Amino acid sequence: MSDAIEISRRSFLQAGTAGSLLIGFHLAPNGRAYAANAVKPLEPNAFVRIGADSTVTVLSKHVEMGQGTYTGLATLLAEELDADWKQIRVEGTPADAKKYNNLFWGPVQGTGGSSSIANSFMQMREAGATARALLVAAAAKDWNVTPDKISISNGIISEIGGKRQAKFGDLVATAATLPVTKPEKLKDPKDFKLIGKRTPRKDSRDKITGRAQFTQDVRLPGLLTAVVAHPPRFGAKVRSVDASAARQVKGVMDVVQIPSGVAVLASGYWAAKKGRDALKIDWDETDAVSAGTPELLAEYTALLDQDGAVAGKRGDAPAALKGAAKVVTAEYHFPYLAHAAMEPMNCVVHFKGDSAEVWNGEQFHTIDQATVAGILGMAPEKVLIHSLYAGGSFGRRANPAADYVKDAVFIAKAINGRAPVKMVWSREDDMRAGYFRPMYLHRITAGLDDKGKLVAWQQRIVGQSILTGTPFESMMVKNGVDNTSVEGASNLAYAVPNLLVDLHSPKVGIPVLWWRSVGHTHTAYSTETMVDEMAVLAGADPVQFRLAMMDEHPRHRGVLQLAAEKSGWGKPLGKGRGRGVAVHESFNTFVAQVVEVTVAADGSIKVDRVVCAVDCGLAVNPDVIRAQMEGGIGFALGAMLHGEITLKQGAVEQSNFHDYQVLRINEMPKVEVHIVSSAAAPSGVGEPGVPPLAPAVANAIAAATGKRVRKLPVKLA
Amino acid sequence: MPKLNINGHMVNVEAEADTPLLWVIRDELGMTGTKFGCGMAQCGACTVWLNGQPVRSCVTPIAAVGAGKVTTIEGVDKDQKAGAAARAVQAAWEKHDVVQCGYCQSGQIMSASALLAKNAKPSDADIDAAMSGNICRCATYHRIRAAIHDASAILAGKSPAKLEA
Secondary structure, eight states: OTTOEEOOHHHHHHHSHHHHHHHHHHHOTTSOOOOTTSOOOEEEETTEEEOTTOOEEEEESSOOSSSOHHHHHHHHHHHHHTOOGGGEEEEEOOOOTTTSOOTTSSSOOOOOTTOHHHHHHHHHHHHHHHHHHHHHHHHHHHHTSOGGGEEEETTEEEETTSOOEEEGGGGHHHHTTSOOOOOSOOOOGGGOSSTTSOOOOTTHHHHHTTOOOBGGGOOOTTOEEEEEEOOSBTTOEEEEEEOHHHHHSTTEEEEEEETTEEEEEESSHHHHHHHHHTOEEEEEOTTOOOOOHHHHHHHHHHHTTSOOEEEEEESOHHHHHHTOSEEEEEEEEEOBBOOOOSSOOEEEEEEOSSOEEEEEOOSSHHHHHHHHHHHHTSOGGGEEEEEOBOSOOTTTTOOTTOHHHHHHHHHHHHTTTSSOEEEEOOHHHHHHSOOBBOOEEEEEEEEEOTTSOEEEEEEEEEEOOSSTTSTTHHHHEETTEEHHHHTTTTTOSSOOSEEEEEEEOOOOOOOBOOOTTTTHHHHHHHHHHHHHHHHHHTTOOHHHHHHTTOTTOHHHHHHHHHHHHHHTTTOOOOTTEEEEEEEEEETTEEEEEEEEEEEOTTSOEEEEEEEEEEEOSSOSOHHHHHHHHHHHHHHHHHHHHHOOBOEETTEEOOOSTTTSOOOOGGGOOEEEEEEOOOOSOOOOOTTTTSTTHHHHHHHHHHHHHSOOOOBSSOOOO | OOEEEETTEEEEOOSOTTSBHHHIIIIISOOTTSOOSOSSSSSOTTEEEETTEEEEGGGOBHHHHTTOEEEOTTTGGGOTTTHHHHHHHHHHHHHTTOOSSOTTHHHHHHHHHHHHHHOSSOOHHHHHHHHTTSOOTTOTHHHHHHHHHHHHHHHTTOSOSSOOO
16 A cells, blocks of 8 residues: 555546547547648558558458457568568558458458458558559659669668668658559569568557457547347337336436337446346337247257258269168257357447447448448448457357447437447347357268268258348358358268258247358368268278368368378377367368367366367468467367357346356367468468367267267267 | 555545446546456456455455555556566567457456466466466467466576567
């Protein structure tokens, strides 16, 4: 106590982090407030800004939600610019379907499908090369030499054969007077200085000092915090509300009804939450979902016996199964899963009458922008989105239905823009709001011929469609088949001559969404555990059995062989221990994992070690790739061991991390990641580490115990 | 009006006595480094120190803080007693590029620094015991473990605080 200095609350607020953040947001929402007489930054294109102080700001059209995109995109641009890594900073862009669209998605700006590096690879390099050419031209002009006498290295511009040198900032003023030209060529990969090397993350420092700005951290003058009461059952509506007690809570400023429920606005979260808890709401459950998980399971099980929409077909699987020497049928059950990102969903909206500002960990820029504009009755370009760090997402912040964004916008509209609104969900709100990874049932019947060769594969999948009813439906739902329900199974990589995969997509009213690696979360599991089972049935080594069926898939083979080699595949393990393997391609990235487990007498499972091999084409940031494999493995293992959302009469039964458990540090295995050296175009790494983990663990459990795990989360006891 | 000792400063606050420390720090004092994750001491994102001990500020009403010394991520590196441990942890976190989304990392660093301030050379089991209350949904656990061991070595002068450029 004696070492504490007594200061006034006001001066504490002004002196501390608080004041600077508040003012920073207030005056410079885009970081674009400059003194009138300062040299204006150079903006040769939409992706880079070079300041007079030589700071290079890379503009990221993709959200940084942990996957390392800010670092990756900056690496591409800085490489071609020949910048020093230390002079680079990164910020998110506003929404713009023309300048900042995902090149794989048409006129839509958004982040998903592990596509950020893949779609931006040439775009960001060209942006860097354009800026470089402009700096070269500026130096040539200032020094009165030809451009071929100029070189750039590590952020320093030099005269070849001369003594003159300059920093980027020294040339900004001259460069601004020169025309921007398209670069003649990009670097030869052999000259890369940053791509393929370790470039430290750009967001590390801010995230270890508490300075990084998430939506939760936005502060604005007059900001109100809103907490929403949602109905206990999906599809219920407010019949009437008694807010008298809520309005008595100190700090509560207003109570408003919105389409999804009732919102309480207050000076801060605690008062808003206390106000929300004091609401008395009568819910109209006429149109509410009434089914629970057991009823859905019964409905899905009945569908397993009916033919579905054909998603994949080779040869004649039913006939081949009749002629097979050995046949195995297995059913697999995958539960609903919540994303449960560390930062519960939230969004800040300031409705200003004829325009609006949104602060969000923005994963779906133009879709959310259009949604906000539609609700507020303005043109999309009147909605300025400030894209902040997202405290995780795993798909949750890329929702075509924009559910949590809508909550915030309707509240801002209901108070007619009198104050900026920070809408915050509690953990319980987040857990119960839906948009889950759908529950699925699979049935696979597979057959071996008398030589132990896999000759027939029939797979039926039952589960809700993620894309039906969204803007993506026309693009990705064909002939009644939502590709996200069957990807990884309908295109099974193994050369099975007879294959039939079909699908039922029942409509049951539970909101569903993609969840890190989407359809591969379940198809990799069922296919890779069944293939393993067939290998054992054939008396074959599981690695050799797979390799023999993948002549057409060299990249699958490459990662499988690498993981097997590095793991010491084939070396005996002790009693109660087992080793399992799985290989799977998702989003054009190939991953194989070999897992070692120990199963105790009481059925408890310890995953000891995971050896992972990944082929994602050219490795732009090897350390980010390793980090995404490590994280994907931990994320997948948590779901396999614990993850399960259940419903009772239309209400979610879980609420927080005590009843929806996720992986903790004591359960994290040792992980080794090996990257295949490749010159192929780079593909993504945010999701592909997830799919092989659970089947590899299940195969290791089978190796240790003989038990095949067909229902997740795994319970052996 | 209650007074709180935050990072060595005495501050008057207006919040009701039942208000969790987390919301006083974040909403009233505007220090947003300490995060809200679960509201029921399940995830550790809100970890601060009370008299040097890690506590979950989301379930700690300010009435229970009283005259106790509160340390947050904004001030931990300057703490007279344990600042060296925190600085070693932050250096190791940066060296290993532990963070992904980063939302849990203030809490992870508060727990890890408290561990090292008490136990300069923790075993894997010590790390599990001290850190299993801090969830990371990005599952950066592999690097958290490596970084804590390295922070221990940095504190002992046996490891450089930075990687070679």
